[in-house]
Amino acid sequence: MLIHLDPTNRVPVYQQLINQVKRHIATGTLKPGDRLPAVRELALLVLVNPNTIQKAYTDLADAGLIHSRKGQGVFVSELRSTLSKDERTRRSVEATDQYITDLLMLGLGLDEVQGLVAARARRFEREEKR
Numbered sequence: 001m002l003i004h005l006d007p008t009n010r011v012p013v014y015q016q017l018i019n020q021v022k023r024h025i026a027t028g029t030l031k032p033g034d035r036l037p038a039v040r041e042l043a044l045l046v047l048v049n050p051n052t053i054q055k056a057y058t059d060l061a062d063a064g065l066i067h068s069r070k071g072q073g074v075f076v077s078e079l080r081s082t083l084s085k086d087e088r089t090r091r092s093v094e095a096t097d098q099y100i101t102d103l104l105m106l107g108l109g110l111d112e113v114q115g116l117v118a119a120r121a122r123r124f125e126r127e128e129k130r
Contacts, residue, residue, distance in 0.1 A: 001030060001037070005046050013048055017056040025065060025076060027127040032078040036066060039074075 001024055005016050024030040036042070039057060043050040057074060060066045067077050081088065103113045 001034075003042070003046055005048060014052045014056040014059070017046075017053065018059055021056070021060055022065065023124075023127075025079070027124055029127060030076045032076050034076045035072075036074045036076070 001021075003017060003020050005013050007013060009016060011019070021030065021036070030036075036057075037045065039050050039053045043053045046053075057066065061068065061074075065077055065079070066074055068074050083091070100110075100113055103116070104110075108116070
């Protein structure tokens with residue numbers, strides 16, 4: 001699992017970690033049952049305070065994405081969507097509309113938004129094949 005945290009980024013470091021773990025799970029780089037580095041181990045690897053890692057792990061656990069096994073470590077959880085297909089579609093449309101709105105508010109045109117989405121989707125696809 002490759003984690004790159006940028007202290008100059010406006011996004012808090014713990015949120016960067018959460019986002020990257022979610023991405024690794026979404027692309028299949030991390031699979032259910034995979035063990036994540038221990039808090040102290042990851043803190044040493046990415047050069048941040050262990051409390052920052054613990055906060056990210058706690059938020060990921062609260063979201064049901066990871067879980068701890070006493071004495072064994074932290075693992076990726078089995079993802080089970082309890083949402084109906086209609087609810088998943090509704091939430092997906094809502095998230096997509098919000099994303100497009102945010103990009104338009106940044107001054108991008110619809111053609112730029114489409115190009116950006118296509119480019120990012122290709123990147124996710126490449127990551128998924130690794």
